[in-house]
Amino acid sequence: MSKVAVLKGGTSLERQVSLRSGARVEDALERLGHEVVSIDVGADLIERLRAAAPDAAFIALHGRDGEDGTVQELLEILGIPYTGSGILACIRSIDKVLAKHLLVEAGIPTPEFFAFSETAFRQLGAADTLQAIEERLDFPIVVKPASGGSALGIKFARTAADVPGCLVSAFSYDQKVLLERHVAGRDLAVSIVDGPGGPSPLPIVEAVPREEDFYDFEARYEIGRTEFICPARISEEHTERAHALAVAVYKLLGLSGFGRVDLMLDEAAGELQILEANAIPGLTETSLLPQAAEADGTEFDALIGRILELALEGRASAAKV
């Protein structure tokens, strides 16, 4: 059995969710017979990792530092194998702007968008382009910070007057934001775990918000506020296509170990559109990946064991570079 450092908490806005993911992972690892070293990620991370000298690190962090390649870089330097994706895949997926550009280039459908840095507005007069963008995208327009795996800071601008306030909000989270065409339809999530034959998509989870007109941050993590349906109530053809698209995104971004790709099914057009990919999706009781795995017959402990095994085998890390 192995000695595993579980990295959780940290200072990102998703600290709370990460603590819950981490605690659950720790329990699973202990049940599997591993020795667990629990680390709330902070200034003493390196010191604690050196002292613990684990066989592997299980990264249960979400958002900044944990999901953006920072912690992965440190683990590479220390030579500690770790779960999930490598540095480059993390950098690609945490940044929705970068990820969407890669999707567009690869011909994978994603809602039309325009992105700005704060500097563009402050120094380059980008505000003058807003009207043209608004005409191009139609209202409502989705305004998002470029990074962050949760829905924090995501706003709907319903009129032109809403746009500046939405941008100010989005810039609270990141120096880069995007304005995106709103896709009305079904909210789908495809979780993926690497199997012997490559990335293997799990049954699709559909999120149906109970009240709000949007699947927001609060609902996403709260039992009872969003109804999750699995497998999603979509045609076999759409299921197959969603699986194929998600795997294509997973490969394109270079994700490994596990991950989740979020899509919208535009019902009017009958088209699937990729919203984003998450390198470290939530692992809490209400998170989608563990639920999808369970619906597929894989219990949580087995899932965690599998993810750790990939890290230890170095199979995941082979794909990291």
Place this chain on the structure above:
Amino acid sequence: MARPRSTTRDLERYAGLFASRTRVMKSSAMRDMMAITARPEVISLAGGLPDTSSFPPETFAAMAERIAHHSCARALQYGPTEGLDEAKECIVEVMAAEDMKVDPDDLIVTTGGQQVIDLVTKTLIDPGDVIIAEGPTYPGAVPTFSSYEADVVHIDTDSDGMRIERLEEVLDRLAREGRRPKFVYTVPSFQNPAGVTMSVPRRQRLVEIAHERELLILEDNPYGMLRYEGSPRPTLRSLDGGVYVMYLGTFSKILSPGIRLGWVAAPPPVLEKINLGKQAADLCTSTLTQLLVRAYFDEGIWRDYIESLNEIYRARRDAMLDALAEFFPRQAEWTRPGGGLFIWVTLPDFIDTTDLLARALRENVAFVPGEGAYLDGRGRNSMRLNFSASDEDTIREGVRRIGEVVAEQVALYGTLTGDDRAAAAERARPRATPPESSGDAAEEEGTARVVPMPRRRTGEGRAHTS
């Protein structure tokens, strides 16, 4: 072994088992963000914590010793639901200090003041019943009202507290709709979160209205004795004599929140129902801490201790008001509390304080976003700042950091709306701190990651994969 869960519904384990009221029991992104505020590097102006560090440990030791020697077995035993006579004697003394006479039989000792809010709501509210509350109201009451599925109607406040003429309008409207509110929840003195205090004429009128319309009032008065200036105002209960006013008191702010002791004084028929509710909730309040309070009052220093707290808090309030004047942009407004623990700041309406909190946390400073003080989605451009839990230098630094991110957002909005005059004026505004404004600082920091656009032809964004 995996349980077969092939059904397409209720993917979430337990989800089908929850009571429907849990759907309105809101957690929030804000609460999740609050997890970060607990980190030591964060200056938190978010909590509502009294400064317990000023409590003399030797007094605490003497109190504990007295209990150990004189009433050990009793302190470790269950007690009556309504509370111990010893604790009630102390409560009578505290209420007398605020000019209220109360019969100990009209009291129930509770597990903190929060339990009173819960028990009163449980006693009076069926789903859909109306509760009237100040707007903003105590954020801690919000989840309680939600969990009983109350329909909360907020009444605007100004510097004289709840606007009673608005209350009358709302009561008339509700009457026309055939709805009768069950009670008015108010914190009349040094309100949490707004820091404002209800004027005497408004207090008198509110009590009159209660009598005219046979409407109960829940007067929540945790801060009445934390007064840093001016003269005390009569409590609603003293004006009403305990006919329609249910009075909530607590030892949390005058002694310690850790002992979890509060109380309710209410008309006997209401009290009886509250008592039944309390039996169901927790049988009785901690005997140990009730005896601790008695021992503390026997030390004879409780009023001196409040005086010492008031001196500490007065200086902290002044430090916060000074810092706000110095560091907040002129578009911001705030209340000037004569006591209590909080200042309420209102920003231009294009700033969402929940998002602002995310930005502020990057500067390691925290506050409570205003949306938590309303049940109707208002308050999004306001924030609550606490001044009791930090020393003056920390308060000053915390307010400086928040002021900087607010100024940054004001300037950015000016840029986005083309109203650069506002932004320019903001930058030019003289400050006591080094000359560069937050806007400039952000620019220096800004990377050159300018994304080129436009770069796609129509339809390309929806290109197909092969």
